[in-house]
Amino acid sequence: MSKKLCLFLLFCTAGICLYATRLTVLSTTDLHGNVTGNHRGMLRVAYLIEQQKKLYPADSLLLIDCGDTTQGTFSSMVFQGELMIKCLNYLKYDVWAIGNHDFDYGLAVIKKRMREFSGVSLAANLDGPYLAEVHASWKMFTKNGIKVAVIGLTQPEMSKTVLIADRVFETITFGAALKRIMPGIRAARPDVIILAQHQGMYAKGFSIYKFAAQYPEIDLVLGGHTHLDNPGQKIGPHTWYLQTRARACGLGKNVIDYDRKQNKIIKINSEIIPVTVNTPIDKKLLEQIRPALARAKKLAEQKIATIIFKNTRNLDSSFPEQKIIGWMMLEQTRADVAVCNAYPSGYKLAGTVPVTLKRLYYWSSYNNTICTLTLDKAAYQKVMAEQKSLLKKNYRTIITYARKDLFSSKNKIIVAFSSYALAGAGGKFPFLRRVAKNKKFMLKNTGIIIRDGLARYLKGKTFIVSNNADGEISIEQKLRKKVSH
Numbered sequence: 001m002s003k004k005l006c007l008f009l010l011f012c013t014a015g016i017c018l019y020a021t022r023l024t025v026l027s028t029t030d031l032h033g034n035v036t037g038n039h040r041g042m043l044r045v046a047y048l049i050e051q052q053k054k055l056y057p058a059d060s061l062l063l064i065d066c067g068d069t070t071q072g073t074f075s076s077m078v079f080q081g082e083l084m085i086k087c088l089n090y091l092k093y094d095v096w097a098i099g100n101h102d103f104d105y106g107l108a109v110i111k112k113r114m115r116e117f118s119g120v121s122l123a124a125n126l127d128g129p130y131l132a133e134v135h136a137s138w139k140m141f142t143k144n145g146i147k148v149a150v151i152g153l154t155q156p157e158m159s160k161t162v163l164i165a166d167r168v169f170e171t172i173t174f175g176a177a178l179k180r181i182m183p184g185i186r187a188a189r190p191d192v193i194i195l196a197q198h199q200g201m202y203a204k205g206f207s208i209y210k211f212a213a214q215y216p217e218i219d220l221v222l223g224g225h226t227h228l229d230n231p232g233q234k235i236g237p238h239t240w241y242l243q244t245r246a247r248a249c250g251l252g253k254n255v256i257d258y259d260r261k262q263n264k265i266i267k268i269n270s271e272i273i274p275v276t277v278n279t280p281i282d283k284k285l286l287e288q289i290r291p292a293l294a295r296a297k298k299l300a301e302q303k304i305a306t307i308i309f310k311n312t313r314n315l316d317s318s319f320p321e322q323k324i325i326g327w328m329m330l331e332q333t334r335a336d337v338a339v340c341n342a343y344p345s346g347y348k349l350a351g352t353v354p355v356t357l358k359r360l361y362y363w364s365s366y367n368n369t370i371c372t373l374t375l376d377k378a379a380y381q382k383v384m385a386e387q388k389s390l391l392k393k394n395y396r397t398i399i400t401y402a403r404k405d406l407f408s409s410k411n412k413i414i415v416a417f418s419s420y421a422l423a424g425a426g427g428k429f430p431f432l433r434r435v436a437k438n439k440k441f442m443l444k445n446t447g448i449i450i451r452d453g454l455a456r457y458l459k460g461k462t463f464i465v466s467n468n469a470d471g472e473i474s475i476e477q478k479l480r481k482k483v484s485h
C-alpha cells in the first residue's frame with residue numbers, strides 16, 4: 001500500500017477530513033520563578049516541552065507563557081528574573097504575555113527582561129512611552145500554512161499594585177485594547193486567533209463568557225493570574241479556554257485541527273500535562289543554569305543576624321516579622337509611625353532563629369520599596385480607619401510607633417508605608433491610594449527595597465524580640481543596648 005493511501009485511511013479512521021492541518025499550542029502561566037522542586041519547576045516543565053517537540057514538528061508548534069514568570073522564588077529574585085528568561089529562551093518560547101508581578105523588580109528591569117526574551121513580549125493593554133519599544137500588542141505566526149494571530153493582554157489593574165510615576169505607563173481595559181487592535185487583526189486575515197491573557201475567567205467587572213461573546217472570532221483563550229487551573233472548556237460557540245497550573249506544576253497542551261478547505265477549526269482538544277515527582281528534569285537546561293543555581297543557594301544560606309524570640313509561640317509569625325519591618329522603616333525614614341500589612345503566615349517563631357537571606361525573602365518576598373507620606377490628623381485618622389476595615393478579611397495592619405503621642409506636639413506627622421500599600425494594595429486601600437496621589441501629602445519614595453533595608457538593619461547583630469505581658473512586641477539588641485530609632 002502506498003504511503004499516501006495509508007495516510008488517507010488513517011485520517012478516515014480518525015474521522016478527520018483530508019484537509020485537516022494540525023497546530024499544537026503549548027502553554028504555561030504563573031511560573032513564579034520556579035526553576036527547581038520535586039513536584040514543579042522549569043527543569044521538569046522543560047522535559048515535558050522537549051517531549052512534545054518530538055511529537056510535533058517545530059513548524060506546527062507554538063509555545064506561549066501567560067505571565068507572572070519572573071517573581072516568586074529566592075533564586076529567581078537573586079537574578080531579578082533573568083534566570084527564568086534564560087529558561088524561556090532555551091526552550092524557544094514564541095510569546096511572553098507579561099504579568100503584573102513581572103514588574104516587581106522595577107521598570108528598568110522589566111524592560112531589560114523583555115529585551116532579553118528571544119520571542120515576542122505581548123501586552124496590548126499596556127500604554128505609555130517607556131516600554132513601547134520592547135513589546136507589541138499582537139503577532140501573526142504562520143504555522144503549518146495556517147495564519148495564527150496571537151494577542152497578549154496583561155493584568156489591567158496594574159496601577160493598583162505598582163506605584164507608577166504618572167505617564168510612564170498605564171494599563172487600559174481589555175475591551176479598550178481589543179477595540180483598538182481588532183480592526184488591524186481582521187485586516188490581516190488570520191485563520192486562528194489566540195488570546196494569551198494574564199487574567200482568569202472572572203475579575204471585577206469582567207467575565208470571559210461576556211468577552212468571548214463580544215469577540216467571537218477568538219478561538220482559544222489562554223488564562224492566568226488567578227492560579228485556578230482549567231484543562232479546557234468551551235466559553236462560546238467557537239471559543240475554548242485553558243489555564244495551566246501555576247508554579248510550573250504543569251504544561252497546557254491544545255491541539256487544534258484546522259480544515260483548510262472550509263477555513264475553520266474542526267476541533268480543539270486540550271489537557272494539562274502534570275509535572276510530578278516522576279517527571280525527569282531536562283539535563284541540558286540544568287547544565288546551562290547550574291552555576292546560577294549554585295550562586296543562589298550560597299546566597300540563600302548567608303546568615304545575616306540572629307534573633308531570639310521570647311513569648312512569641314502563640315503569635316502568627318507575621319506579627320513579629322512586620323513589627324521588625326516597622327522598626328526598620330522607622331530607622332530608615334525617621335518617620336513617626338510605620339504601617340505594615342500582612343496576611344497570616346501560618347507559622348510561629350520561637351527561640352533562637354538564625355536569619356538568613358532566604359528567611360528575609362519569606363518575610364518580604366515582593367520588591368516593594370519604603371515610602372513616606374506627611375499626613376495631618378484628619379487624613380491619618382481616615383487612612384487608619386481604612387486599614388482597620390480590612391481586618392475582617394484577615395488582612396492585618398501592624399503599626400509601629402516611634403512615639404505614641406503622635407499629634408501632641410506637631411500637627412503633621414510622617415508615616416512610612418510600602419510602595420504596594422500606597423499603590424492601593426491591589427484595590428484594598430482606595431483611600432490611601434488617593435492620598436498618595438495628592439501632592440499635599442508629599443509622597444517620598446526612598447527607593448530602598450524593604451528586604452534590602454531589613455538586611456542592612458539586622459546585619460551582624462543579635463536581637464531579642466519579646467512579646468511582653470501587656471501584649472506589646474519589643475525589640476532589643478543583645479548586650480542590653482537599646483536600638484534607637
Ligand SMILES: [Zn+2]
Binds near residue numbers: 068099100155198
Ligand atoms: Zn498575576
